[in-house]
Amino acid sequence: MSDYYSQPLMPFAITFDQEKLALTPEGPTLTRRMSDLEGLFLDGDSWKAAAQGDNPVVYSVVSSPVPELDRELPQSITTIQPGNTGGELWMTKGHQHPNHQGEIYLGLKGTGGLLMFDGERTEWIDMVPGTIGYIPPGWAHRSINVGADPYSFLAVYPGGAGHDYGWVLEHGMGKRAFTADSGVDLRPYEG
Numbered sequence: 285m286s287d288y289y290s291q292p293l294m295p296f297a298i299t300f301d302q303e304k305l306a307l308t309p310e311g312p313t314l315t316r317r318m319s320d321l322e323g324l325f326l327d328g329d330s331w332k333a334a335a336q337g338d339n340p341v342v343y344s345v346v347s348s349p350v351p352e353l354d355r356e357l358p359q360s361i362t363t364i365q366p367g368n369t370g371g372e373l374w375m376t377k378g379h380q381h382p383n384h385q386g387e388i389y390l391g392l393k394g395t396g397g398l399l400m401f402d403g404e405r406t407e408w409i410d411m412v413p414g415t416i417g418y419i420p421p422g423w424a425h426r427s428i429n430v431g432a433d434p435y436s437f438l439a440v441y442p443g444g445a446g447h448d449y450g451w452v453l454e455h456g457m458g459k460r461a462f463t464a465d466s467g468v469d470l471r472p473y474e475g
């Protein structure tokens with residue numbers, strides 16, 4: 285792998301399988317279980333019970349083999365399972381890009397939300413298949429599954445962007461997304 289990445293990449297095609305929501309050739313895959321999401325859900329007791337219980341997979345990320353290096357453009361597909369913890373919809377950890385670079389998401393399957401926070405303002409974009417969500421430089425971002433089926437989206441981001449998860453643990457995301465009879469109930473962050 286390191287030899288491969290030490291040379292500039294040649295142009296190449298990536299196959300996107302719409303059924304499997306997979307990319308070929310494949311890069312690294314990441315699986316996040318409930319136990320990986322410590323400190324993120326408002327209801328810490330419900331989180332702990334789930335993490336110490338069946339510890340479900342909340343989301344996974346597959347990628348193409350484009351390295352996270354400056355000037356490269358890695359892509360990945362995230363799939364978030366449907367569910368909630370203490371009423372709070374299952375979501376990604378969320379992060380800020382330390383050097384404030386932008387990113388785009390494309391909705392592929394299911395229904396979700398793209399929650400963004402710049403430290404003061406919070407924005408929400410409803411994501412359905414075909415929606416392109418634009419994340420401007422300096423906006424922390426988190427994805428949420430608001431439906432009854434898995435929610436998948438493609439992300440394309442600058443390879444040198446880096447991922448700061450501590451920023452979200454420290455500053456929050458401005459709002460939290462809870463289940464509602466129809467749609468999603470967005471509440472102020474509080475904790």
Ligand code: PAN
Nearest residue numbers: 345360362376377378379439441
């Ligand atoms: C996405 C995210 C992916 C998982 O590829 O990394 O959806 O979310 P977390 O990284 O917050 O766990 C992206 O925004 N990359 O920059």
Ligand code: ZN
Nearest residue numbers: 379387425441
């Ligand atoms: Zn990002």
